[in-house]
Each structure stands twice: as structure tokens, then as C-alpha cells.
Amino acid sequence: MATRKFRFYFLRVIFLVASFVPRRLTLSGIQFENNCEVGVFSKLTNAYCLVAIGGSENFYSAFEAELADAIPVVKTSIGGTRIIGRLCVGNKNGLLLPHTTTDQELQHMRNCLPDQVVVQRIDERLSALGNCISCNDHVALTHPDLDKETEEFIADVLGVEVFRQTIAGNILVGSYCAFSNRGGLVHPHTSVEDLDELSTLLQVPLVAGTVNRGSEVIAAGMTVNDWTAFCGSDTTATELSVIESVFKLREGQPTAIVEDMRKSLIDSYV
């Protein structure tokens, strides 16, 4: 019993240590078939990761190398396409798929993903759910024209609070912002008042920035969860440091850059 207890404690420590080990930002050299838009071909959450089927295994291996021991990395397609990041939306509680998903794909995902993740196919006119909805484990921002039933589905399946919003005047909130439970990055043209408002809604610090050498489509250029982020290979060092600091990926060593970054960050914790 003592050994079991000891093992248990040991495991717990490892688990705790494992969760607090500062996870480095992934290398800035990730590309899907020579395309830097990582967020289009992958979906990363705290409980699982979906990756598109590509010609070569490099993309998949990059994810696997980083995530395999923590969460399942699933290779899939949606409706026969590879742009899975923009078609589906999910968090640790569930996954929503558009009506174009075939039954085989749906079944495949149900099989591969952990049981607590509810996989649901919904009928929505705006079928690119990834472009229309952006969520973390507690809050979701949606396209202003989304159906009422879809909104209910989101609330049920994903277990989040739903807000209809626009970002810098763009209605495709899913494309122009990417946020996790710890921070978020939005379209660079977002005004200060909008940032305030969104930050209050989402209850996480937000910063306006770019990814992939000045690209404004944040969610297409990167994908993030609570401890890892993957960016396209075009992302410059400045952008990488911004992402690192806002998503709190490098803990414990506030560098000089991070100090500077804090001035441009908006911290509004309740």
C-alpha cells in the first residue's frame, strides 16, 4: 500500500511537473505542403488534435513529436477536403462538424477521439464553422448571422457561453482571432475600445498582432492550445515573441522583450 501510495504520489508529481514544465513555442518551420497557413490544415485543442491528410508525413510528424504523449493526434478529412481547421470547431468538451462531413469521417473521428469529447454534425448554412466560430473552453465568439439552433448546439456541445461579435469590422470572427484559455491574438486593425470589450467578454488578455510576416488572418496562420502553439514558417521573430508572451507559453523567465510586450498587452482579469 505504501508503494502504491508512493507510486501514486510519484505519478502525481510527474503529472504536475509535466504540466508545469515550460513548453517551448514550437519551431517556426512548420509548413503544410509548402503552405504556411497552419491553422487551415489542423485543429488543436486541449484534449485532441486533428491534422489533415497530406502528401508527406512531415506535417503530421511535427504535431506528433510535440503532442503524442499528451493528447491523441488524429489524421482526418472533412467532406473529402483537407481544410479541416476552417471547417470544424471544437474544444475539450466537444467537436462540431459541418453538414458536408461524410458518415465515415464522422465515425472515424468518434472512434479516435476520447470518449468525453462529443462529436456532433450540425446543419448550418454557414458550413465553414472554423471561420465563423472561435472558442476556448469557456467562451465562444460567433458570426453575427449564425442560426439560433447552431448557437444552442454550441452552447450544449461545447459547453461555452456564446457571444455574437465582430472583430475589426470583420464578421468572420473564427478567422481573425485565435484564443486559448490563457490569452488571445486578434486582427491588427482592432481598435483599443474593441480590444477592451473583447477582453472583457473573453476574460483573457488580448493583443492585436500579426502572424506569418504580417498576415492579418490570425487563425489561419497559427493554431494554439493552453501549452503549445504552432505557427507557419514565415512568422518573424517579433511575431513569435508576441505570441509567446500573450499565450503565456514561456513561463518563469520574463525576458526583457516580455517586459516591453506588457506595455502593449491588455490585462483585464476579473
Add this chain to the structure above:
Amino acid sequence: MLPGSAPAAGGTGMFVPAATAGTVLCCMCGVSMQPNPANMCARCLRARVDITEGVPRHAAVVYCPDCSSYLQPPRSWLRATPESPELMQILLRRINRPLARLRVSLSGAEFVFSEPHSKRLRLKLRLRREVLHGIVLEQTHPVEFVVHDRLCDSCSRAQANPDQWVAVVQLRQHVPHRRTFLYLEQLLLKHGQASLAIRVAAAPSGLDFFFGSRSHAARLVDFLATVAPIQTSTAKQLVSHDTKSSVYNYKYTFSVEICPICREDLIALSRQASRDMGGLGPLVLCVKVTNAIALLDPLTLRVHHLEEKKYRVYNFKAALTSKQLVEYIVLDIEQESPEISIDGSRYQLAYAQVARVSDFGKNDTIFTVRTHLGHLLNPGDHALGYDLYGANLNDDDMDTAMTRYSLPEVVLVKKSYEKRPRTRRWKLKRLPVEEDAANKAKGEEEKRLDEYEAFLRDLELDPEMRFKMDLYKNEDYRSEMASTVGDDIPTVPIEELIEDLTLGDDEDDDGEEAV
């Protein structure tokens, strides 16, 4: 309303949320900046993108040193002074095509000083181009033009043969005096019609105008047709012929003959002519020559305008010309009818008793005549007229008229004033006419001067003729102290004079014409 958002009241009552732009970091260098479509600061953009890539830095332009004009390919030459807007236009046209191909637009250009003898023209262009998702960048770009010297076609032709002419207008009038040409000369000066002539030469009883192109000569001929009754005939002579491209070079000759009837000519009309003009008396006086002749019957005060073509039907000549005018003294005058005005000139029928000045003290020869100058003459005045009583004429029509009708013995033409040799307040410009030295007869020079003096006196008398030409102020005029009280010699009012332009060390006088 959500907490944290600041409401801003729009003027129309609509809720317009305030939107202050936040700052982002430049994705290359990390400096904080306003977001722009590339999300890079201006320095990174400029370092990354050079919008003047591919824009030419050197170009060539061709210049003719003789006439200081620049070649606009393929064939036109444009005059431009250094650092002028015309020159800028020419230079910009040279580099316009590559700019348009690169989708670079020009937002400004200015000259950079370069020595005139360096054969280089420098421009600083400001170029604008769209890069990277719609950002427009502006950048300056220097361009250097190398100037190549080459004589343009007209200058090279002029250099090769300076007297080369292509068309000539031979203007002739077969009368013994040159009054018409003096008048035409002033008209040509006023309208600038002889400015294109390479040369003007005097010929016996006429003038020759030489031109470099046929169209210039035709232009002069058209002008002459509007101011004088002329008859034109043309001829051309083949000079050279390019067989390969079938180009023929000719020399064109326009032979222009002016009708020999002049002002103040006395004409005896034939029966036919008189009948065709509505019974105009056999004796007529020519009062005005434009592109038609105005014939006045002094006894009935009727004026008939005869066109050149109609004149050629009859082809009558003047029986007496102004050379044969005789001076008369008016003894008495009696107005017969009220003053009338025809064509702007005034006439009044009157009976006058006149005597020849040569007869005046010596004998009693007095003539009673009807004259049209009733409004001008007073007893004691001198007048000029034609002496039909004592004339010996060589004119068939006059003989017929004399036998059929009773002709007056004197036809008064104009009033004469005392001859006063004095400087005039005004002067005229002359055309640069080459005199033919071989043609000079003895005494001709004096005759010319007399004719010119008579012409100037005529101008003083006739304001309508003055209106058609330019009179300039004479700087050498000194107003004479001699009293002019009671003197009714007509003079030219100062309002009609133009200040002459003198280019010298002092500043130029601009021509002012106060009417």
C-alpha cells in the same frame, strides 16, 4: 451596452462607437506602429521593397542646336527653352512607357540643375507604386538624360541651301505707280502674312514673295484675294523625283495680278458697261478698292461695286490717273442736296466755280462744275481734280463718251491742303524688300520717295485706311511751336498710335494700344 465601451454621440443621433486605432508591432523589426495593410513599419517596407526597380535611370534625347528644339520621335521637333515646362513634358514622354509597364505612377517631377554645356539633363521623379496588399509607397528617383546634338530637317535644309524656295507668289499690277504696293505692304505687316516668307524681292511693277512650302504661299494668295481684286494662275515645275517611293518635288509659282484700277482713277465706261451697271454715267471715279472696285458717279452720287470677275468682262483701263491731277482753287460753292453717306464715306452734291491755279491770276478761265465734294469745299480752298477741258486723252471709250454726252470739264477729286514739310508724330514699318539693283533707272529713287510721301499724306486724310494698318509713335517727333490756330490740316490723333517695341539696353516698351 457592454461595460467598458465608451459611447460617442453621433450628430444624427446614431450611436457611433469611438474607435481609436491601437498599435501593433512591426512584424520585422518589432517597433510599435499603427497597423497598415502590410503590418510592417515604413522602414522595413522600404528596405524590403524597392519600387523603383526596373525604372530607367538613363535615357537619351536629341536636340537641334540651331533652333533649340528637341526631337519627339518619330519625326516632330518641339521648341523648348532649358528648364521649361515644355522640356519637362518632352522628357517625361520619353520615359513614360517603361513607367506605365511597371505600373508605377508619377506623382511629381522637378529639374535638378546641370550645366548647360554638360549635355546632361537631370530630373528628380517622385514615383508611386502599390505593393503588398494595397500599400502605396512613394519614392524619389533621379533620371539622367544624355543630350545628343543633331540638326533637325528644316535646319539642315536651310543650312544646305539658304535660298531654297519651294513656292513663289509673283504679285503684279501694271500701273506706273507703286501706291498699291505701299498699301498692301502695310496690310501684310498688320496681319503678319509675310512672316513666313523666306525672301521678298522687288520686281518691275510688282513684288515677289518666296516661301518654303506651297501651303504658306497659298495662304498669302488667299489673304490677297480678300483685300484686293486679283486674278491668280498657278504653275509648277518638277525639281526632283524619287522613283523608289514615288515622291515628286516641285517648285510652285503663283502669278497674282491685281486689277489696274486704283483709287482716284477717272474711268470712262463703254456704253455696254454703263448699261450693265444700271446706267452709271460714262465718267466714274474709283473711290475704294477692296476685293471689289467701288465706282462713284460724281454727278449722281451713285456707287457701284464691281467684282474682279465682272471687271474682267469689260477690262477697261483708267483714262486719267492721280498723276494727272491738277490743282484748282474754289471760287464759289453752292450746296445742292443734303449730305449723304455711302459706304461710310460722305458725299454732298454741290455746284462749284473753280479756276485752275495756273490760270488764277493770269486769265479769267472759270469752270462751273457739279462736284460730290460739297461737304468739304469752301470758297478759297484748293482742290485737286482732273482737267478734261485741257486733257489730251488716248482712250476710245472717252472719245465715244465725249461725242455722245456732254462731259464736265473738271472732275474734282479731293481737297488739297498746304504742303508742309514737317516731321510727323507717327511712322510706319516697312517690309524688308530686296531691291533689284540692276533695275534702277535714273531718278527712280526720287520718284519712290515722292510716292511714299503722297501715300503718307493720303493716310492722314483717310481714317478708314488708317484703321486697316498699324501706325507707330515716332520718337523723333518734336511738336512744332508754329501756331496751328485755324489750321485744319488733318492729323492723326495720338490715340490711334501704337508704341513701338525697341529692344535695347533699357527695358522694353510693351505695345499698348489705347482705343
